[in-house]
Amino acid sequence: MKKLQTIQEVLTFINESHLAFLYVSQEDCSVCHSLRPKLIELLKNYSKIELREVEAEKVKEISxxxxxxxxxxxxxxxxxxEYIREGKFVQFKKLTESIEQIYSFEESQML
Known part of the structure; x- marks a missing residue:
């Protein structure tokens, strides 16, 4: 997963990507480290979603x-x-259902 280093990179990514997924983490966050591979695996099912990570302590303006x-x-x-916001304790079943609903709608609009 590519990491964004500045708030300008974040803004450009979000504004120039049709389907943009932003993962905000912190280096000393154990939950962040365990969630990251699960999120990468989940989004492999959605080829049109672009995923990027930003470390909150390095890009303080994200807050x-x-x-x-x-x-x-x-x-x-x-x-x-913004269509989905999840934090801390992510329920992957709910997250998957939400992504699937939006992704399916977007796919149908592209046909």
């Missing part, structure tokens, strides 16, 4: 720009608009 106050935080954007 103000997207109201992220804890890690991990998962943000899913469609055409720059």
């Amino acid at each position: 103000a720009e997207y109201l992220v106050f804890s890690a991990p935080t998962l943000l899913f954007f469609v055409d720059g608009k």
Whole structure:
């Protein structure tokens, strides 16, 4: 997973990607480290979703720009608009259902 290093990279990624998934983590966060591989594996099923990671302590502006106050935080954007926000204790079944619903709708719109 590519890491974004500046708030400008984050903004560009979200605004230029049709389906953008942002994983906000922290280096000293054990939950972040255990969640990361699960998220990567889940998103392998959705080839059109672009996934990027940003470390909150390195890109401090992420808190103000997207109201992220804890890690991990998962943000899913469609055409720059936030559709999913999950934090701390992520329920993967619920997350998968939400992604599937949005992804299926987006796929049907592209036909």
